[in-house]
Amino acid sequence: MKTAFHNYRARMLRVLDHIDRHLDSDLDLETVSDIAAFSKFHFHRQFTATFGLSAHRYIQLARLKRASHRLAYTGDQSVTDIAMDAGYDAPDAFARAFRRRFGQSPSSFRKSPDWEPWLAALGPFDNARSKLMQKTFTFDDVTIREVPVTPVAIMEHRGDPTTIGATIQRFIAWRKAAGLHPKTNPTFNVWRSERRPASPADYSMDLCVGTDQPIETNGEEITVGEIPGGRCAVLRVVGNTDNLEPAALYLYRDWLPASGEEVRDFPIYCQRLAFFPEVPEHEAVAELFLPLK
Structure with missing residues (x-):
């Protein structure tokens, strides 16, 4: 049982690691389920059961978190470029998704971020990562x-x-x-x-x-x-x-x-x-x- 648990944990960590490294790539269900070596059917349910949110929402929040950091802390990328890097074909689609999650448009967030709803919106993402990524020190x-x-x-x-x-x-x-x-x-x-x-x-x-x-x-x-x-x-x-x-x-x-x-x-x-x-x-x-x- 212990070996099976560690194997399962390693497969899920492999998925999170792949998502982190490939936020600019196509991260559809087939791709990430292959990384975990699960069928698409089982992976969708296992990911949601493990992390409390679907793989699709996790990936979206990971991209929006990176986008929000770039908006708030860097000035060398346009909103359009940040939208494309976040996987959106058009700035207006990115703006709708950003506003839906954080309650502000990307341009408004860049000028004056409202951090409290931002933190609340990313709570499920941070909780998901902490389930498997908690470091044990020696x-x-x-x-x-x-x-x-x-x-x-x-x-x-x-x-x-x-x-x-x-x-x-x-x-x-x-x-x-x-x-x-x-x-x-x-x-x-x-x-x-x-x-x-x-x-x-x-x-x-x-x-x-x-x-x-x-x-x-x-x-x-x-x-x-x-x-x-x-x-x-x-x-x-x-x-x-x-x-x-x-x-x-x-x-x-x-x-x-x-x-x-x-x-x-x-x-x-x-x-x-x-x-x-x-x-x-x-x-x-x-x-x-x-x-x-």
Whole structure:
């Protein structure tokens, strides 16, 4: 029974991996059922039973999620090009589907995203992925690294975490104007509060870009600081870097007590190394740093 379960799980993971890698390709039922090595009849029912939504809806949400990231965070693609990449033959068909899912037209979302309905609409998609893509960490996944002091420019996000997307938009726009590209200037998030504080208003996170150059604020509230050097426990996360809470919990709850180490007086933080949608979602990479004495 255990062997059969692992075989079934591997087949379904193979399907999700294929969808991530081929969002620009034809992902009809026959194609994805062949990847799973199921008949079309059984695959449709098995996928829905496993993930709580049909394969067709899953693929549509995956494409719309990527499209919405491109709309909100990049300005180098037209709405028409984004619509074509999302598998729609015409911008008006894409616009109807986008509005039906997120309550905004693509052009309206690009200018001023309403993040709360966006998060709600993608809830079934994120839940589906978490069923099979939840990473189990081990002691061997954690390394101890001596890191250098890193001067950073900081944009603070304070308040409801559901609005973090708006701060990310401003941060990306500001760093583009300042010429601080992710390929040349590292990107960090420093968590000043829990991911889900008792009051959403108490949520606190710093968006940081590594630079030792003079800062042009371009009208934004940018401060200068540093990420201190020293010993850190480092845990690399590949895929689902939207939610790093399981990795952080593993470091604090499991690794730290067993390691005999003690933490320094600086919050846990991450460096983002590969970003969705520049890479498929399962190839996004982040490293968590837990500062140690």
